[in-house]
Amino acid sequence: MEEYMNISSFLIGASTAFFAMFAVHILFWRTKRTRFQTVLGYIMAVWAVWNLKDLFVTFPGMYTEKVLNWIMVIDGWSALTYTVFVFETVMPRWVTRRRLVYLSLPFAVFTLLYIIQPQQWVIYAYVVFLWLYAWMIVVIGYVKMKRYLSYVRKNYSNIDDIDVSWLKPVFAFAIVSQLAWLFTSLFATVTMDIIYYISIILLWLMVLHYSWNFRPIVVEQEQEQPQNIHRNPSSAIVEGVLERIVEEQQLYLVKNLTLTDLAAAMGTNRTYVSNYLSQVRGQTFYDYINQIRIEKKSVPLLREHPEYTLDYVANESGFASISTFRRAFLKLTGKTPRQFITDSTPEP
Numbered sequence: 467m468e469e470y471m472n473i474s475s476f477l478i479g480a481s482t483a484f485f486a487m488f489a490v491h492i493l494f495w496r497t498k499r500t501r502f503q504t505v506l507g508y509i510m511a512v513w514a515v516w517n518l519k520d521l522f523v524t525f526p527g528m529y530t531e532k533v534l535n536w537i538m539v540i541d542g543w544s545a546l547t548y549t550v551f552v553f554e555t556v557m558p559r560w561v562t563r564r565r566l567v568y569l570s571l572p573f574a575v576f577t578l579l580y581i582i583q584p585q586q587w588v589i590y591a592y593v594v595f596l597w598l599y600a601w602m603i604v605v606i607g608y609v610k611m612k613r614y615l616s617y618v619r620k621n622y623s624n625i626d627d628i629d630v631s632w633l634k635p636v637f638a639f640a641i642v643s644q645l646a647w648l649f650t651s652l653f654a655t656v657t658m659d660i661i662y663y664i665s666i667i668l669l670w671l672m673v674l675h676y677s678w679n680f681r682p683i684v685v686e687q688e689q690e691q692p693q694n695i696h697r698n699p700s701s702a703i704v705e706g707v708l709e710r711i712v713e714e715q716q717l718y719l720v721k722n723l724t725l726t727d728l729a730a731a732m733g734t735n736r737t738y739v740s741n742y743l744s745q746v747r748g749q750t751f752y753d754y755i756n757q758i759r760i761e762k763k764s765v766p767l768l769r770e771h772p773e774y775t776l777d778y779v780a781n782e783s784g785f786a787s788i789s790t791f792r793r794a795f796l797k798l799t800g801k802t803p804r805q806f807i808t809d810s811t812p813e814p
Contacts, residue, residue, distance in 0.1 A: 473660055474659045474660050474663070475521070477659075477660055477663035477664065477667075478517055478520045478521050478663060479521070480663075480667070481513075481517045481663050481666060481667050482514055482517040482518045482521075484667055484670075484671075485510045485511070485513040485514035485517060485670070486510075486511070486514040488507070488510045488674060489507055489508075489510035489511035489514055491507075492504070492506060492507030492510060493507040493508070493511065500681055500682075501554075501558070501559070502554055502555070502558065502677070502680060502681070502682050503680075505550060505551070505554050505561070506551070506673075506674075506677065509547045509550065509551055510670075512544075512547055513544070513547065513666075513670070516540070516541065516544055517663075519537070519540070520537065532584075535580075535584075535586075535589050536580075538589065538592075538593075539576065539577055539580050539589075539592065542573060542576070542592060542596050543570075543573050543577075545573070545596055545599055545600060545603070546566070546569055546570060546573065548600070548603060548640065549561075549569060549603050550566070551673070552603055552606075552607040552633075553607070553610075554682065555607075555611075555630055555633065555677070555680070555682055556607060556610035556611050556613075556614045556630060556633070556682075557610055557685075558682040558683070558684050559684065572595065572599075576588070576591070576592045576595065580592070600641075604637055604640070604641065607633065607637065608633075608637065611630050611633050611634075613685060614630055614683075614685055615629070615630060615631060616750075617683070617685045617686075618630075618683055618752070619750040619751065619752040619753070620725060620740050620743075620744075620750050620751050620752070621724055621725040621726070621736075621740075621751060622683075622722075622724055622725070622751070622752060623718075623720075623721075623722070623723040623724065623751065623752055623755040623756065623784075624721055624722050624723070624785075624786040624790070625752060625790075626786050626787045626789070626790055627679050627680060627681045628680070628681055628682065628683045630680075630682075632676035632677070635672065636669070636672055636673055636676070639665075639668070639669050639672060640669060642665060643662070643665040643666055643668075643669045703732070703734065703738055703739065703742045703746075705746060707732070708728075708732065708739065708742060708743075711728075711731055711732055712728070712755075712758060713758070713762065715731060717731060717755075718755050718758040718759050718762065718763075718784050719759075719763070719782075719783070719784040720784060721784055721785070721786045722786070723755060723784075725739055725740060725751045728751070739751075755784075756785075756790070756794040756798075757794075757798055759783045759784045759785060759794070760783070760794055760795055760798045760799070761798075763779075763782060763783040763784065764779055764780075764783040764791070764795060764803075765799075765806075767779045767782060767783070768803060768806055768807055768810065769810050772807045772810070776788060776791070776792075776803050776804075779791070779803070791803070
């Protein structure tokens with residue numbers, strides 16, 4: 467038991483240092499940061515304090531049911547950090563002080579209730595509430611994530627720093643982490659504590675890795691169509707005109723090309739361009755531009771100059787990153803760029 471307690475103490479200290487280090491780095495050393503990154507820094511600071519308090523449990527005589535119950539009541543408030551993180555990711559600027567106060571009310575009620583009635587049934591009711599609350603955040607976050615992904619793929623050709631598809635594994639890992647927390651809360655053992663601390667470090671390390679340079683985009687409402695244009699939006703663009711303009715002006719080589727840029731080049735409304743791509747071509751703006759980049763630039767370069775580096779080919783083709791280039795190339799050709807070079811190179 468003492469050996470496991472020592473491991474638990476070490477992990478509490480390690481997790482506290484982990485969160486404190488990133489909080490200081492983001493809030494004090496990272497001068498050029500977005501609102502999202504600032505919020506993430508504050509979340510790291512909150513988690514550092516939360517983990518620091520757990521060190522008291524490792525003191526002799528402190529690992530008791532009463533102390534553990536109070537720690538669980540306090541830890542339940544950490545659900546708000548998940549809420550803020552998810553909503554700031556998929557709904558930037560949704561979180562305000564007023565909304566945060568409203569979100570805090572049920573947690574305050576349960577805390578006050580346990581102060582008045584420090585009984586086990588309050589803890590069980592609190593656990594049920596937290597479990598339902600967590601699933602509500604996951605469901606809302608997932609739905610908003612799908613809407614967000616649809617929006618950025620319809621409007622941007624470079625989504626490297628605004629993509630939120632990484633939230634899927636984060637959601638899955640968060641569920642596992644919360645299960646560990648749930649078992650730790652209901653069946654307090656040092657072993658479960660160890661599993662929990664390892665899981666939260668890995669969870670937030672994953673979040674930091676994926677969101678370090680993330681720049682969330684505010685999802686705008688679709689613009690209403692002008693009254694003097696035909697009701698069928700796809701008919702506002704003659705088939706083939708969009709493709710001709712994109713190829714003749716080589717717009718696909720513009721790394722940060724947006725749907726708005728393309729609509730301006732065509733002298734039309736971006737809603738019509740988006741509808742044309744989806745209804746006539748059956749593609750999003752993101753998929754169409756990347757397809758043209760591969761077909762018009764990447765494939766010829768790889769065939770004619772297999773000695774070129776993939777970074778050079780990706781850059782010359784209009785891609786902002788090698789990772790996006792590889793994904794788009796594999797999706798379109800069914801081969802990785804390296805496989806394509808090998809298959810295209812004649813045997814001596």
